[in-house]
Amino acid sequence: MSSHVEVAIVGAGISGLSAAWELHNLGIESLLVLEANSRVGGRTLNHPLVSGGYVEQGGTWAGPTQTALLNLAQEMGVYIKKGKLEGQTLYGFRQKWTMLDASPTSESDIAQKDFAQAMTTFEALCRTVPLETPWQAPNANILDSMTMGAWIEQNTTTDEARAWFEGCVRQILSGDPNKVSLLWMLHFVHTAGFNDLLETAEDFSFVGGTQQICLNIVERLGERVLLNACVTEISGYDHSLVQLICERGVVYAQQVIVAMMPKTVARIQFHPPLPPIHRQLITQWETMSWIKFHAIYEKPWWQGQIISGHFLSIDSKIEVIDISPEDATRGVIVGLLAPDYATLPESKRQELCLAFLGETFGQAAQQPLEWVEFDWNNQPWTSGCISALPPGLLTSAGSALNSPVGRIHWAGTERSSIWANYIEGAIRAGQNAARDVAGKLRSVSTT
Ligand SMILES: Cc1cc2nc3c(=O)[nH]c(=O)nc-3n(C[C@H](O)[C@H](O)[C@H](O)COP(=O)(O)OP(=O)(O)OC[C@H]3O[C@@H](n4cnc5c(N)ncnc54)[C@H](O)[C@@H]3O)c2cc1C
Numbered sequence: 001m002s003s004h005v006e007v008a009i010v011g012a013g014i015s016g017l018s019a020a021w022e023l024h025n026l027g028i029e030s031l032l033v034l035e036a037n038s039r040v041g042g043r044t045l046n047h048p049l050v051s052g053g054y055v056e057q058g059g060t061w062a063g064p065t066q067t068a069l070l071n072l073a074q075e076m077g078v079y080i081k082k083g084k085l086e087g088q089t090l091y092g093f094r095q096k097w098t099m100l101d102a103s104p105t106s107e108s109d110i111a112q113k114d115f116a117q118a119m120t121t122f123e124a125l126c127r128t129v130p131l132e133t134p135w136q137a138p139n140a141n142i143l144d145s146m147t148m149g150a151w152i153e154q155n156t157t158t159d160e161a162r163a164w165f166e167g168c169v170r171q172i173l174s175g176d177p178n179k180v181s182l183l184w185m186l187h188f189v190h191t192a193g194f195n196d197l198l199e200t201a202e203d204f205s206f207v208g209g210t211q212q213i214c215l216n217i218v219e220r221l222g223e224r225v226l227l228n229a230c231v232t233e234i235s236g237y238d239h240s241l242v243q244l245i246c247e248r249g250v251v252y253a254q255q256v257i258v259a260m261m262p263k264t265v266a267r268i269q270f271h272p273p274l275p276p277i278h279r280q281l282i283t284q285w286e287t288m289s290w291i292k293f294h295a296i297y298e299k300p301w302w303q304g305q306i307i308s309g310h311f312l313s314i315d316s317k318i319e320v321i322d323i324s325p326e327d328a329t330r331g332v333i334v335g336l337l338a339p340d341y342a343t344l345p346e347s348k349r350q351e352l353c354l355a356f357l358g359e360t361f362g363q364a365a366q367q368p369l370e371w372v373e374f375d376w377n378n379q380p381w382t383s384g385c386i387s388a389l390p391p392g393l394l395t396s397a398g399s400a401l402n403s404p405v406g407r408i409h410w411a412g413t414e415r416s417s418i419w420a421n422y423i424e425g426a427i428r429a430g431q432n433a434a435r436d437v438a439g440k441l442r443s444v445s446t447t
């Protein structure tokens with residue numbers, strides 16, 4: 001195969017597909033999306049169940065401020081539903097379950113107050129980090145030289161508050177608090193909005209799953225999306241025509257959008273080599289992976305018997321959430337396991353998870369109708385679920401995140417300054433790259 005297009009897009013995750021759809025909406029039809037995998041969607045992925053229906057192995061939830069996602073879903077005829085059952089999270093630490101109150105009043109609960117105080121301090125610090133240029137935050141170098149864990153240690157006085165905070169970071173955000181940069185974490189949370197991230201980010205999910213949005217874009221783009229087309233080489237991006245070598249042949253393009261996790265970009269050979277700052281960014285980029293599991297039951301029989309269906313255990317590094325459909329036609333519990341579990345054999349992992357479900361939801365939870373797990377550690381084209389940047393990288397190479405190199409433009413959720421690491425960020429980064437590319441093509445055609 002050899003083809004000539006105006007725009008080549010590398011990666012058919014929701015970011016690359018949003019870029020392609022935006023270009024189409026801007027009247028640019030000469031485009032090709034090259035996807036390494038035999039499917040589209042990247043980190044959005046439906047899994048059909050033997051017992052009927054599907055579960056989502058990747059990105060699932062959305063909140064009311066994720067307007068690019070909500071609009072795109074609507075445009076693609078994919079409708080929202082309730083994301084999960086109402087109810088607060090129970091935090092488990094040293095065999096005790098605690099429901100954290102945002103504004104504790106009881107003098108006796110020192111740990112609750114300690115936690116709330118640390119959260120308030122963290123929120124205020126988040127707001128000091130510029131969304132577009134986090135490396136220009138006041139004291140950026142100091143914030144980036146510190147780990148999130150060190151900050152938690154300094155800003156809490158009780159073991160419980162420290163453990164709850166670390167548990168939030170590990171389970172809800174990204175990775176080991178003792179390995180990720182404080183500045184990175186502050187920026188990550190600020191791009192979402194502190195309250196939106198904690199309170200409304202799981203309000204909705206989508207009928208048919210988030211991957212359906214990708215599938216519907218592909219249906220409209222037709223043959224402009226190529227599967228099993230892993231791009232291994234991009235050359236001539238400093239000239240008038242870029243050459244992309246993929247498994248299926250050669251593609252020549254005037255402009256390129258690379259819509260992948262920065263870490264996976266390091267596997268592509270660039271001629272000439274990318275500037276040093278870009279190389280540093282992609283080679284030092286770190287990620288982490290959860291293992292996601294689903295337990296399916298005939299009915300959500302536990303509802304009404306337990307006070308909440310959302311448990312985050314700091315002791316076990318497991319988070320489980322009741323996501324049963326509102327009409328209670330079946331019971332569905334989703335779980336996220338910390339990366340530590342990846343080293344266990346699958347059978348051992350399942351045994352531990354079922355025991356945990358038995359303790360939290362009731363003994364009958366040990367006998368699900370169906371059990372599904374998905375290990376994102378093993379996915380060749382994603383290199384992890386979510387980014388977990390080490391100290392120092394954002395201040396030394398962050399400015400490469402959004403600077404095009406010749407005719408190469410960058411997309412992928414990691415490049416977004418709004419809801420980075422979420423589907424919303426992926427869509428926005430794709431749409432922004434598409435608009436930049438369209439601007440360049442127009443300026444060429446008018447000169
Ligand atoms: C378990 C899990 C739970 C999550 N939960 C949520 C959630 O509830 N809500 C939310 O908003 N977000 C969630 N996320 C995050 C969300 O899924 C991602 O932010 C989003 O899907 C990223 O999209 P992307 O297009 O930027 O990247 P990706 O989806 O990673 O797309 C990149 C694409 O590039 C392809 N590719 C890689 N290398 C090459 C190559 N050399 N040549 C060609 N193609 C290549 C890959 O196969 C992939 O299709 C979750 C993610 C995971 C994994």
Ligand SMILES: [Mg+2]
Pocket residue numbers: 012013014015041042043044426
């Ligand atoms: Mg994707």
